[in-house]
Amino acid sequence: MNIKEFSCTVEKIKEYKDDEGGIAKILILKHNEDFEFKAGQFIMLAPPGFMDRNKPDQLRFAAYSMCSSPKEKNIIELCLRIEKPGGLSDYVNKNVKVGSELIVKGPYGRFNLAEEEVKEYIFSATGTGIAPFISMLRLLKEGNFSKPVHLFFGFRNSKQFLYGEELNALEKSWPNFHFYPCCGDKNDSDWQGEKGFIQHIIKKTKFEAGNEAHCYACGIPAAVEETSELFKELGFKPEKIHVEKY
Amino acid sequence: MIFLSKHKIEYDRPGCIGCGTCPVLCPENWFMEEDGQAQFKKKEINENDFDSNMEAAKNCPVNVIHVLDEKGKKLI
Numbered sequence: 001m002n003i004k005e006f007s008c009t010v011e012k013i014k015e016y017k018d019d020e021g022g023i024a025k026i027l028i029l030k031h032n033e034d035f036e037f038k039a040g041q042f043i044m045l046a047p048p049g050f051m052d053r054n055k056p057d058q059l060r061f062a063a064y065s066m067c068s069s070p071k072e073k074n075i076i077e078l079c080l081r082i083e084k085p086g087g088l089s090d091y092v093n094k095n096v097k098v099g100s101e102l103i104v105k106g107p108y109g110r111f112n113l114a115e116e117e118v119k120e121y122i123f124s125a126t127g128t129g130i131a132p133f134i135s136m137l138r139l140l141k142e143g144n145f146s147k148p149v150h151l152f153f154g155f156r157n158s159k160q161f162l163y164g165e166e167l168n169a170l171e172k173s174w175p176n177f178h179f180y181p182c183c184g185d186k187n188d189s190d191w192q193g194e195k196g197f198i199q200h201i202i203k204k205t206k207f208e209a210g211n212e213a214h215c216y217a218c219g220i221p222a223a224v225e226e227t228s229e230l231f232k233e234l235g236f237k238p239e240k241i242h243v244e245k246y
Numbered sequence: 247m248i249f250l251s252k253h254k255i256e257y258d259r260p261g262c263i264g265c266g267t268c269p270v271l272c273p274e275n276w277f278m279e280e281d282g283q284a285q286f287k288k289k290e291i292n293e294n295d296f297d298s299n300m301e302a303a304k305n306c307p308v309n310v311i312h313v314l315d316e317k318g319k320k321l322i
Contacts, residue, residue, distance in 0.1 A: 110266040
């Protein structure tokens with residue numbers, strides 16, 4: 001494990017904002033470091049000067065999964081939900097613009113693609129929990145992964161359909177990829193697809209590899225726990241169920 | 247380095263996010279438990295384990311691992 005700490009420059013910001021004040025941002029960071037990571041891993045992000053361990057009162061950093069593929073060199077892509085005032089995401093929302101500097105430390109984490117031969121992947125994400133799956137999907141697509149890959153993605157409302165265009169395009173161009181987006185707001189008239197909870201869609205989906213599939217859940221803790229329990233109820237092997245709580 | 251007495255580990259387990267870094271950097275003293283959080287094998291460490299425990303503490307992303315000297319002062 002080679003953990004590095006280095007500076008990045010914000011190259012691009014994309015914002016998703018809904019009518020209820022919910023904001024998510026995709027940040028693309030550029031760096032010159034020889035930085036290697038596995039799809040699904042995360043980094044610690046901080047403003048310059050805020051990662052000094054000798055000044056714990058100034059320590060202000062947060063963990064974010066990388067959305068970029070490990071094959072994309074000198075780029076780190078992150079997806080952040082803007083949360084309570086005083087935290088790092090609030091700092092990013094108020095202060096970070098294209099050209100700003102941020103400090104990255106990592107990579108960390110064990111939420112990775114399986115190292116054995118995989119017969120089927122089942123991914124389940126809520127909100128910004130989509131981040132590690134974007135990295136995994138980009139990597140699997142680049143490697144022409146030939147087995148089925150399912151992505152169940154629950155989001156608050158149609159304006160928080162993170163990576164919607166990319167995922168819809170991916171499903172059209174990659175026959176092995178099956179995408180099940182699901183809007184949590186049942187009254188959202190802008191969304192014509194599935195509404196409610198992703199667990200209901202998982203239950204009625206047929207999987208080719210039976211209980212041999214590798215199952216992943218990432219996002220808000222309650223949803224991750226519920227989905228993980230559902231995977232067990234459906235007969236998937238506990239050692240093939242991987243979870244990451246945000 | 248001369249070890250007159252053993253250094254100690256201080257660990258705030260509830261703050262662990264289960265990233266799995268410490269067992270990789272210091273497998274002789276850290277492992278992952280079934281609930282997904284890290285745990286140490288021994289609280290007192292000797293000169294053989296000192297460097298790797300320091301690495302684990304230094305690289306813990308949420309700073310929940312500390313190494314204390316014989317007087318209880320945090321080295322990291």
